[in-house]
Amino acid sequence: MNHIPVIALSGGPCAGKSTAITHLQQRLSDYGFTVITIAEAATEFILAGLKPGENLLTSEDFQDQLIAYALAKEDIIKHAAGLLRAKKAVILCDRGLPDGAAYLPRRQFEKLLRKHHQTMVEARDGRYDGVIFLHSLAVDKPELYTLANNTARTETVQQARQLNQRTLRAWTGHPHLRQIGNEADWDGKLNQILRATCRVLGIPAPLEIERKFKVVGFNPKLIPHAVRVHIIQHYLRTAQSGLLEERIRARGQGKNYLYFHTQKQELRKGVRLEHERQITHDEYLEYRQRLDPVYATIEKMRYCFPYHGQYFEFDHYIAPLGFDILEIELTDENDVVTLPNFLKGKAEEVTGNSDYSNKSIARQLAKSA
Numbered sequence: 478m479n480h481i482p483v484i485a486l487s488g489g490p491c492a493g494k495s496t497a498i499t500h501l502q503q504r505l506s507d508y509g510f511t512v513i514t515i516a517e518a519a520t521e522f523i524l525a526g527l528k529p530g531e532n533l534l535t536s537e538d539f540q541d542q543l544i545a546y547a548l549a550k551e552d553i554i555k556h557a558a559g560l561l562r563a564k565k566a567v568i569l570c571d572r573g574l575p576d577g578a579a580y581l582p583r584r585q586f587e588k589l590l591r592k593h594h595q596t597m598v599e600a601r602d603g604r605y606d607g608v609i610f611l612h613s614l615a616v617d618k619p620e621l622y623t624l625a626n627n628t629a630r631t632e633t634v635q636q637a638r639q640l641n642q643r644t645l646r647a648w649t650g651h652p653h654l655r656q657i658g659n660e661a662d663w664d665g666k667l668n669q670i671l672r673a674t675c676r677v678l679g680i681p682a683p684l685e686i687e688r689k690f691k692v693v694g695f696n697p698k699l700i701p702h703a704v705r706v707h708i709i710q711h712y713l714r715t716a717q718s719g720l721l722e723e724r725i726r727a728r729g730q731g732k733n734y735l736y737f738h739t740q741k742q743e744l745r746k747g748v749r750l751e752h753e754r755q756i757t758h759d760e761y762l763e764y765r766q767r768l769d770p771v772y773a774t775i776e777k778m779r780y781c782f783p784y785h786g787q788y789f790e791f792d793h794y795i796a797p798l799g800f801d802i803l804e805i806e807l808t809d810e811n812d813v814v815t816l817p818n819f820l821k822g823k824a825e826e827v828t829g830n831s832d833y834s835n836k837s838i839a840r841q842l843a844k845s846a
Contacts, residue, residue, distance in 0.1 A: 711772075
């Protein structure tokens with residue numbers, strides 16, 4: 478059964494998710510995709526008469542049942558989609574499991590996930606290949622904020638802003654998170670959403686477009702609202718001709734880890750062809766049988782954080798190197814990057830400088846061992 482990419486569209490109230498999903502259905506169909514959509518579970522509950530805080534249905538009970546329903550619905554639709562004979566298919570989710578973390582204290586929500594045999598890492602990083610986060614109009618264009626098109630929502634502008642931030646926080650840490658703001662008009666926002674979705678799907682090719690900065694003398698613990706992710710990365714002996722890089726990676730928080738296999742080819746400076754897939758722990762151990770001894774294992778703590786509509790990843794290496802690396806993935810090569818104020822004067826751009834690639838760092842570490 479072929480893997481079908483799953484993309485979650487999330488965001489604050491009045492962000493345009495429903496219209497965006499309809500737009501993506503039409504445009505991706507034009508690109509030859511069979512598009513399967515999964516409706517928002519919370520809206521289905523509320524419209525069915527199941528509302529948190531009414532008739533003794535607590536917020537915790539509501540989220541508990543919502544998780545059970547969303548898990549079953551997603552899994553059934555994913556399985557059914559896998560039976561399709563379509564050459565290209567994609568699943569678009571109107572929200573995803575982590576959205577529920579915006580409505581409960583984090584530990585309380587994670588306890589509910591464990592009840593349903595999920596961890597936050599699995600629910601956030603393991604179930605969705607990409608996340609498109611749409612910022613609510615309440616954040617920066619409150620005069621346009623309205624709930625007229627969604628009878629299941631009742632939030633004021635201030636409540637919508639708070640939910641927007643809590644929901645973004647729930648998704649922070651996902652390896653492929655894209656934020657879409659309201660700087661452009663609605664047509665412009667739809668184009669940004671389409672571009673971000675195509676970037677996840679690899680249309681016309683799965684290009685990795687990134688900017689990279691060397692950072693010296695900064696304590697990453699000072700980054701506000703960062704989510705820490707532990708990463709262990711190994712490089713493999715490549716058997717495929719023309720392959721720039723092949724690696725495996727363990728990525729997790731606490732005791733909960735997911736595993737990935739990645740292959741890369743460079744097309745031009747700063748732009749690479751990348752294919753990544755999630756693998757099982759057994760596959761991870763099997764791949765480790767062909768580690769390349771030329772490269773040391775890289776272990777780092779990644780600090781993921783949003784800043785002014787951008788999504789940064791700050792890599793702090795466990796083996797001291799004298800520097801750390803700040804990265805941002807772009808949807809378009811012409812996107813403008815605004816460095817965080819707290820890093821100005823400490824960051825030097827090294828995009829395209831192979832000395833600062835993880836692979837080069839792994840080689841340096843192996844030589845110094």
